[in-house]
Amino acid sequence: MVVYTDKKSLINKLNSFRENQKKIGFVPTMGALHQGHLSLIARSVDENEVTVVSIFVNPTQFDNPKDLAKYPRTLESDLKLIKTLAGNILVFNPSVSSLYNEKVTSKHFRYGGLENQMEGKHRKGHFDGVGTILSIFFRMINPHNAYFGQKDFQQLQIVKKLVEIEDLDVNIVGCPIVREPNGLAMSSRNKRLSQKQRKEASLLNEVLTEVKKKFKSHSIAELNTLVKERFLNSNMKLEYFEIANEDSLKTVKQKRKNKAYRAFLAAFAGEVRLIDNMALN
Template identity: 65%
Template sequence: MVIYTQKETMVQALSSVAKNDKIGFVPTMGALHKGHISLVVNALNENHLVVVSIFVNPTQFNNNTDLAKYPRTPEDDISLLKNLKGELIVYLPEVSDLYDDSVSAKKYNFGGLENEMEGKHRKGHFDGVGTIVSKLLRIVKPNIAYFGEKDFQQLQIVKKLVAIEKLPVKIMGCPILREKNGLAMSSRNKRLSAKQFEEATIIYKTLNEVREKFSSKSIKELNALVAERFLQNPNLKLEYFEIANEETLKTAKQKNKSSKYRAFIAAFAGEVRLIDNMPLN
């Protein structure tokens, strides 16, 4: 494993990779957990060389407090990655290495994907995501980039970004890894108390219940069911629940047999914002 902190030296190293060797890429914001590691393992199994970036991107935060409190554990992250077998590069840049003099996001039109769910509650978030992912893909020039399905809306946005900018990379979505209690693995989980960690399982339990009842109940009934479950658990504050079309991410009002649907939840455990989703049909 080799660590680079500057894009110029990493690009120079990548330029020596054989033409037919495949490069995999796993962009992260650090505070790595088993979910991240599963992405890296998938990448190592499918490519000759894998680049993992660790960078907390300021332009995708619409809340400065959230940015300041986002967990940063670079030494632990590197220790986890050192245990993996395969040719691995870690890119650990400072903000100035990626943004130069202007720490700002490019404005994107993702065909409406950016206006749903997270886009409604985190204004400008996906402009920041698009900006940093575009920068990183252009630096690393991978054959395949790996993203977790926990951030399913982000995954769809990145696929759209690649199409818009005609970037020669395959975007691979990977399944959500969960804790023993069902909570989706997330860097933000490090900020939860032991009590909050256990209480947050209501998110997973509710999504499971929605999936089980999706064929027998209307969307209106399912929305009411979720609202009731969170009223019964006052320590978790529901920000939104949506049943949406997987492709367009538009909120579904009624079911269409030819469409695929997914349930999305965002909720707060104290100050910690958690998201999760689950396919329904």
């Protein structure tokens, strides 16, 4: 494992790998790594000869300055975790100014309507920030494959659209959600949860599992009511629950044959915002 903070040095190293026709994998992260991230890195190591892991808390994808300030930054422990993996791994930990050239603003993207659903409704400008930093990274690193977790399923679909509209030659690989023993989807934000909140947050997975079990026998309206009632009787605050078409991410009110559906939700445990999703059929 080698750590780079200077983009020119990283680009020069990657150019030497390309000259030798080495396949490059890329795992973008914002640090505060957990086993979910490690599963992405491990897959990249298996499928590529070189893996670049970025550790960069991207300011343009935060709509709430307090959330940005509180986002965990744990570089030392992150590097220790990455060292547990064998393979040719390059870590890229740049400064904000080196990527944004002192102008920390987002480019505006149109993702065919994907950006207007769920997270897009509740986090203004979030996906513009995601698209901006990934466009920078993709053009700089020029990876053959890039790996993203399905916990952020809407983001995964948007990244696939980004590659299409920016005409980028990179294969986007979606990887399964990795969960805590109690079913809570692994997230860097989990580090901000108290022991009690972490236990209570298992409700997200419990609710999604129940929705999946009852999806065939219950109407979508009934499932919406069920979820709202479960959260009303808990210490967590539900921000949204939606059943959507997997491809368009548009909320559906009635089920149709031969369509793939997925349930999405966002909820707060105290001040910590958590998201999760699950395929229903």
